[in-house]
Amino acid sequence: MAETLCIAIVGAESSGKTTLARTLAERLAQAGHRRVAWVPEVLREWCEQQGRTPIQHEQAGLMQAQHARIAAAAALHDIVVCDTTALMTTVYSRIVFGDRSLDVQAVALHRGMALTLLTALDLPWVADGLQRDGPQVQGPVDDALRELLLAQRMPFAVVSGQGERRVDNAMAALAPLLSGPARSTGLFTRLQQGRHGARGAWACECCNPQAEQALFSSAPKTPAPGAPAA
Secondary structure, eight states: OOOOEEEEEEOSTTSSHHHHHHHHHHHHHHTTOSSEEEEOOHHHHHHHHHTSOOOGGGHHHHHHHHHHHHHHHHTTOSEEEEEOOHHHHHHHHHHHHOOOTTHHHHHHHHTTOSEEEEEOSOSOOOOOGGGOOOGGGHHHHHHHHHHHHHHTTOOEEEEOOSTHHHHHHHHHHHHHHHSGGGGGSOHHHHHHHTTTSSTTOOOOTTOOHHHHHHHHHHSOOOOOSSOOOO
């Protein structure tokens, strides 16, 4: 039996993670990629239930709960799209509490992902109750995610674009992993083979947020049907 393909979606607040996770899973299912599920963000549910954001010692439990849900979905599906992973938990622990103690465990849990999609900072910031602090935290979160992904040599693609274009770019990033026997080769080889997908979708050690912002500002704008959630 083929191993379940787990796709992580991470990124700063208000960068469209939840919308992308849901619509990407729908697109994959419509494309006939067998059993597909998406795993919502545990933190969002926790904040709604508790009426507050977690404190430092509660972070580890939330991280474990997120991956328990991912594991449960992976046991029953062929592809699982994950709206955040342990990587987001440890990044926020760093930024909010100055705590890096979760880094090792978070990286170990995140290594179960076949590919990470990092949502670009090209969407307008939208308030969302307890979930969001403000646009000033987007840059630091994006920087911390890139630092971890590059330092740990975990393959990732930056996904940009408005509306359906964002989903198209995510599908292009996934194409090397979905093309049948290609899974027998190494992941970095498959990613290299797929680098000529949608414009603006791929990232490497040479990419940086400033260069991406210049690309976004010069690209034609497609009006979004509504403000995406994250």
